[in-house]
Amino acid sequence: xxxxxxxxxxxxxxxxxxxxxxxxxxxxxxxxxxxxxxxxxxxxxxxxxxxxxxxxxxxxxxxxxxxxxxxxxxxxxxxxxxxxxxxxxxxxxxxxxxxxxxxxxxxxxxxxxxxxxxxxxxxxxxxxxxxxxxxxxxxxxxxxxxxxxxxxxxxxxxxxxxxxxxxxxxxxxxxxxxxxxxxxxxxxxxxxxxxxxxxxxxxxxxxxxxxxxxxxxxxxxxxxxxxxxxxxxxxxxxxxxxxxxxxxxxxxxxxxxxxxxxxxxxxxxxxxxxxxxxxxxxxxx
Amino acid sequence: xxxxxxxxxxxxxxxxxxxxxxxxxxxxxxxxxxxxxxxxxxxxxxxxxxxxxxxxxxxxxxxxxxxxxxxxxxxxxxxxxxxxxxxxxxxxxxxxxxxxxxxxxxxxxxxxxxxxxxxxxxxxxxxxxxxxxxxxxxxxxxxxxxxxxxxxxxxxxxxxxxxxxxxxxxxxxxxxxxxxxxxxxxxxxxxxx
Numbered sequence: 001x002x003x004x005x006x007x008x009x010x011x012x013x014x015x016x017x018x019x020x021x022x023x024x025x026x027x028x029x030x031x032x033x034x035x036x037x038x039x040x041x042x043x044x045x046x047x048x049x050x051x052x053x054x055x056x057x058x059x060x061x062x063x064x065x066x067x068x069x070x071x072x073x074x075x076x077x078x079x080x081x082x083x084x085x086x087x088x089x090x091x092x093x094x095x096x097x098x099x100x101x102x103x104x105x106x107x108x109x110x111x112x113x114x115x116x117x118x119x120x121x122x123x124x125x126x127x128x129x130x131x132x133x134x135x136x137x138x139x140x141x142x143x144x145x146x147x148x149x150x151x152x153x154x155x156x157x158x159x160x161x162x163x164x165x166x167x168x169x170x171x172x173x174x175x176x177x178x179x180x181x182x183x184x185x186x187x188x189x190x191x192x193x194x195x196x197x198x199x200x201x202x203x204x205x206x207x208x209x210x211x212x213x214x215x216x217x218x219x220x221x222x223x224x225x226x227x228x229x230x231x232x233x234x235x236x237x238x239x240x241x242x243x244x245x246x247x248x249x250x251x252x253x254x255x256x257x258x259x260x261x262x263x264x265x266x267x268x269x270x271x272x273x274x275x276x277x278x279x280x281x282x283x284x285x
Numbered sequence: 286x287x288x289x290x291x292x293x294x295x296x297x298x299x300x301x302x303x304x305x306x307x308x309x310x311x312x313x314x315x316x317x318x319x320x321x322x323x324x325x326x327x328x329x330x331x332x333x334x335x336x337x338x339x340x341x342x343x344x345x346x347x348x349x350x351x352x353x354x355x356x357x358x359x360x361x362x363x364x365x366x367x368x369x370x371x372x373x374x375x376x377x378x379x380x381x382x383x384x385x386x387x388x389x390x391x392x393x394x395x396x397x398x399x400x401x402x403x404x405x406x407x408x409x410x411x412x413x414x415x416x417x418x419x420x421x422x423x424x425x426x427x428x429x430x431x432x433x434x435x436x437x438x439x440x441x442x443x444x445x446x447x448x449x450x451x452x453x454x455x456x457x458x459x460x461x462x463x464x465x466x467x468x469x470x471x472x473x474x475x476x477x478x
Contacts, residue, residue, distance in 0.1 A: 004353075008348055008352060008354055009357065009360065009364070012348075014359055016364065019376070022369050023376065027379035027380075249344070
């Protein structure tokens with residue numbers, strides 16, 4: 001008597017299916033086919049960089065004209081142009097910004113205030129008596145930024161600092177929001193200009209106690225810069241990227257070498273080599 | 286006939302589905318943040334529960350029992366509930382997009398809301414007749430709505446209250462739910478069927 005259960009279930013299913021199909025016809029909601037098309041164009045990572053809750057919402061907003069086609073930051077130029085084609089309007093694409101970490105105090109060059117045995121999470125460490133790192137501004141090194149990155153553009157180096165893959169970075173800004181110490185900034189694309197890679201507002205002496213490469217606010221770079229592109233913001237040198245002409249005078253003048261050209265931010269390998277080399281050599285170099 | 290009023294009272298207050306039986310905790314915590322969505326969810330659940338019980342009771346009495354197929358109970362009931370939820374979703378999307386947006390993922394989740402399944406199964410197991418079963422479903426869903434609306438009212442006020450960081454968010458919500466549940470224990474033993 002296998003036939004009854006099969007027939008019963010089959011029939012019930014069929015009846016409900018028919019009811020649902022009719023209901024779907026009667027209560028059909030007309031949606032703009034453009035929305036569907038744009039949904040297929042955007043990256044679909046639902047990163048939220050556009051300010052909408054996911055790619056589907058962004059597609060809707062673009063079609064309704066609430067946001068410019070360039071609103072999808074991770075999509076960059078290609079997506080902007082594609083959206084413009086669907087909507088039938090001219091758009092000017094702009095290359096996306098790149099996330100940059102403003103701390104080069106790796107584990108070899110900085111000290112810790114205490115041994116942290118808690119959850120390997122920057123935000124949790126930050127809450128625990130203000131972080132385990134000696135510097136109250138520096139990178140905590142547990143890689144919250146790497147975990148939050150939807151494009152796999154950030155990984156944690158062995159030297160305890162995040163490494164950003166500029167090829168993969170789409171400038172969505174999720175890591176900027178995630179970092180509990182606000183160390184990541186979105187900079188215009190390209191790699192010209194120099195940067196003072198530090199955010200410490202501590203006095204020079206306090207900085208040099210906990211970090212070999214932190215900005216000690218000596219103003220040597222401000223004096224060295226021939227075009228006045230560097231200003232002091234509190235106890236921190238800040239280089240104006242729009243003015244900087246890449247002469248490199250500040251890089252040479254900086255005693256702790258906080259300043260680096262954007263094209264040569266210290267890599268994980270360099271950090272390891274510097275740590276392995278004898279102290280005297282690295283200081284005289 | 287004289288059992289209808291007790292059923293109504295028992296399943297709204299004494300044997301409240303959320304606060305005493307702990308069915309449907311997911312939407313209870315999920316959509317109770319704002320009164321508007323809480324009421325919308327309540328309406329959807331009242332409709333789905335009542336319709337589901339009506340259809341499942343009829344199916345059980347006139348199809349499953351005559352053909353000796355009661356072991357298919359759960360499968361057929363799931364089929365009925367899933368279809369009904371789909372129906373509600375289609376209709377709601379057309380007539381009230383705001384409510385549709387507000388309910389979000391919790392609307393399709395009524396499908397897996399154990400409270401709905403529980404009503405359908407209990408109505409059959411308690412051997413209610415059709416009228417009793419429907420009143421039972423209405424009472425259970427009203428009980429669910431009552432819990433949801435009370436919770437939403439409390440949470441809207443909690444939102445403005447200042448409290449220590451560790452209590453904020455889900456922690457205080459769960460504590461509130463627990464206290465609410467204990468408060469409903471006060472109805473215990475007032476009536477039995």
